[in-house]
Amino acid sequence: MDNLLDLDLDGLVERLGRVGEKRFRAVQLFRWMHQRGEADFERMSDLAKGLRERLRGEACVSGLSVVSEHTSADGTVKWLFDVGAGNAVETVFIPEVDRGTLCVSSQAGCAVGCHFCSTGHQGFSRNLGTGEIVAQLWHAEHALRARHGGVTERQIDNVVMMGMGEPLQNLAALVPALRVMLDDHGYGLSRRRVTVSTSGVVPMIDRLAQECPVALAVSLHAPDDALRSELVPLNRKYPLAELMAACARYLAHAPRDFITFEYCMLDGVNDSTAHAEALVQLVRGRHRDNATAVPCKLNLIPFNPFPASGLRRSTPQRVQAFARVLQEAGIVTTVRRTRGDDIDAACGQLAGEVQDRTGARERLSGRRIPLLPDVAQAVAP
Ligand code: SAH
Ligand code: SF4
Numbered sequence: 001m002d003n004l005l006d007l008d009l010d011g012l013v014e015r016l017g018r019v020g021e022k023r024f025r026a027v028q029l030f031r032w033m034h035q036r037g038e039a040d041f042e043r044m045s046d047l048a049k050g051l052r053e054r055l056r057g058e059a060c061v062s063g064l065s066v067v068s069e070h071t072s073a074d075g076t077v078k079w080l081f082d083v084g085a086g087n088a089v090e091t092v093f094i095p096e097v098d099r100g101t102l103c104v105s106s107q108a109g110c111a112v113g114c115h116f117c118s119t120g121h122q123g124f125s126r127n128l129g130t131g132e133i134v135a136q137l138w139h140a141e142h143a144l145r146a147r148h149g150g151v152t153e154r155q156i157d158n159v160v161m162m163g164m165g166e167p168l169q170n171l172a173a174l175v176p177a178l179r180v181m182l183d184d185h186g187y188g189l190s191r192r193r194v195t196v197s198t199s200g201v202v203p204m205i206d207r208l209a210q211e212c213p214v215a216l217a218v219s220l221h222a223p224d225d226a227l228r229s230e231l232v233p234l235n236r237k238y239p240l241a242e243l244m245a246a247c248a249r250y251l252a253h254a255p256r257d258f259i260t261f262e263y264c265m266l267d268g269v270n271d272s273t274a275h276a277e278a279l280v281q282l283v284r285g286r287h288r289d290n291a292t293a294v295p296c297k298l299n300l301i302p303f304n305p306f307p308a309s310g311l312r313r314s315t316p317q318r319v320q321a322f323a324r325v326l327q328e329a330g331i332v333t334t335v336r337r338t339r340g341d342d343i344d345a346a347c348g349q350l351a352g353e354v355q356d357r358t359g360a361r362e363r364l365s366g367r368r369i370p371l372l373p374d375v376a377q378a379v380a381p
Contacts, residue, residue, distance in 0.1 A: 002059045004033060005131035005138060008179035009186065019054060027185050033061050034186040037142030063135045069143075076340030079140065083108055083132060087125045089164050091136040093144065093156065094339050099193075100144070101158040104136045106174060107165025112199050112234050116221075116264050118306040119164045127170040133177035136163075137187060159189060162197045162217070168204035171211075178212045191215070191255035197262065202238040205246040209253040216250055217260040217299070218243065222270050223278035225289045231270070240282065244292040251295065258295045265314035265322065266303050276325035283331065298326050298333040 007015060013026040028046060032038040039061040041052045064081035067088055071077050077093040087108040094101045110117070111124035137159060144155035159181055161167040167174050174196070180186045181194050196208060197217040205216070222228035228235040235243075247259045261283065265271050278287065285293035300323055303313040314322070319335055326333040 003062045003131045004029070004059050005061060005063070005134045006129060006176075008130075008176040009183050010179075011176060015059075019051075021051060025051065029055075030183070030185050034138065034180065034183075037138065037145070039063070062131070063139050064132060066139070070343040072340040072343045074339055076343065077140075077144075078340060078343050079136075079143075081132075081136065081139075083126075083128065085125075089128065089132075089136075091140055091163060092340060093140055099158050100156045101160060102137055102140050102156045103160050103162050104133060105163030105165055106133060106161055106167040106170050110165045111169060112166050112232065114199065114219075114221075114232050116231065116266060116303055116309055116311055118308070121306075121308050127173055128165070130173045130176045130180075133173060134180050137181060141187070154187070156187070157189065158193045158195075160195045160197060160217070162195070166199055166201065167196050168198045168201035168208065171204050171207055175208075175212045178214055182212075182214070195260070199232050199234050200238050200243045200246075201234065202242050202246045205250050209250050213250070213253040213255060215256050215260070216247070216254060217262055218247060219264075220261045220279075221264050221266075223275050223282045224287070227270060231266075240287075240289045241291065244282070244285070244290045244294050247294045247296075248292050258297050260299055261296050262299050262301055264301045264303050265319050267312035267314045267318070269311065271314040271318050271322055273321060273325055276322045280326060280329040280331065296331065298323075298331055299336055300333065301336045302338065304338060 002015065004012060004015075009026065009030050012030055013023050016026045016029070017023075025047065029044065032044045032047075038044060041047070041055045041061075044052060047055075064083065067080040067082050069077065069079050075095040079091045080088050081091065082088055089105040089108055091105060092103040094103065105128065107127050108125035109122045110119045112120060113123070114120040137156065141154070141156050145151050145153075148155070161174070178194060178196075181189045182191060191214050193215070195215040195217050197219060198205065199219045208214075208216070219232065220228070221231050225235060225239050228240060251257065251259065263270070263279070279298075281287040282290050283294050283296050285291050300319055302316075302319055303311060305311065305313060323333045323335055
């Protein structure tokens with residue numbers, strides 16, 4: 001049985017073409033699924049009866065089953081979805097005055113293993129399929145409409161691939177999912193309002209530029225290779241000089257003329273004035289570890305603690321002082337407000353209820369204690 005949520009519009013056209021249906025039939029079906037949230041072929045009243053019957057026998061529109069749904073006092077909604085075999089992923093809706101943002105997961109767990117990230121501490125279970133990525137938006141959009149009395153206006157106009165997982169280690173499933181989000185017959189989101197966040201999978205940044213350029217956020221977290229390799233182990237494979245060069249190449253294709261750099265503020269680890277000054281040099285391409293200037297905005301994320309991390313959040317004063325150094329250098333810098341605190345929906349707290357199959361939690365916590373104080377000392381100004 002094919003799950004039609006796995007297909008972008010071209011895929012659906014091709015699928016229906018196999019049974020002799022024309023493109024406009026695929027468009028109708030696609031609109032029923034994504035714009036109306038309909039999963040029952042019988043209710044797709046303008047499809048011929050024969051086609052509906054055929055679809056019923058061969059295909060389905062199958063979302064994810066909801067394990068839980070929590071709404072925070074600030075309106076943030078977090079869904080936990082079952083993806084089978086003891087794995088679950090989380091999706092978070094963040095309402096703002098002028099827009100609604102959905103934070104979407106791309107994998108169950110994550111293989112990158114960043115120290116400050118609870119998903120990283122779980123280890124990697126598996127990639128999500130296109131349908132499982134799309135189903136998060138499909139469910140959230142239509143659940144939010146239902147909450148508002150069955151309105152037909154769009155509730156989500158911004159998607160960030162900042163949930164669980166490293167989206168660029170799952171490019172094959174990601175790209176068709178992005179196309180569904182962007183399609184005018186699907187969710188009609190602007191390329192500027194769909195953001196892929198990556199820890200820096202350099203070859204896949206180039207592939208994304210070719211296959212589906214959307215806004216790009218890169219998780220930097222450190223101004224030099226030595227510290228970044230400790231915090232984001234993938235840096236050992238793709239060091240800053242390569243990452244920054246890939247960012248500059250991406251901008252030739254991107255819908256925006258800057259890259260967003262994310263920087264998680266960790267008390268005593270990466271948050272000194274000297275780190276901020278080094279960061280300015282890094283993005284200007286005047287750093288010993290990188291010679292490529294990258295037009296950018298900086299997004300500072302106060303660390304969201306979780307028990308196994310052994311790390312602390314930078315003080316608000318430190319975050320402000322760090323931001324000031326960047327701003328005075330002319331770099332647009334924002335400090336991310338933490339939302340959904342009361343339901344553990346903040347960045348890096350998404351853990352699902354995944355079993356730790358790979359032993360990553362032990363590996364990371366075993367390393368953490370001897371490692372991070374050394375790092376903190378090594379980089380102290
Ligand atoms: N794997 C991708 C996207 C998912 S993580 C990436 O790393 O970019 C989304 C963002 O949350 C990243 O910038 C990540 O560094 C940040 N993050 C992870 N754990 C965090 C934590 N505990 N506190 C604050 N931000 C965190
Ligand atoms: Fe994976 Fe991103 Fe978490 Fe690092 S921060 S472990 S890349 S999800």
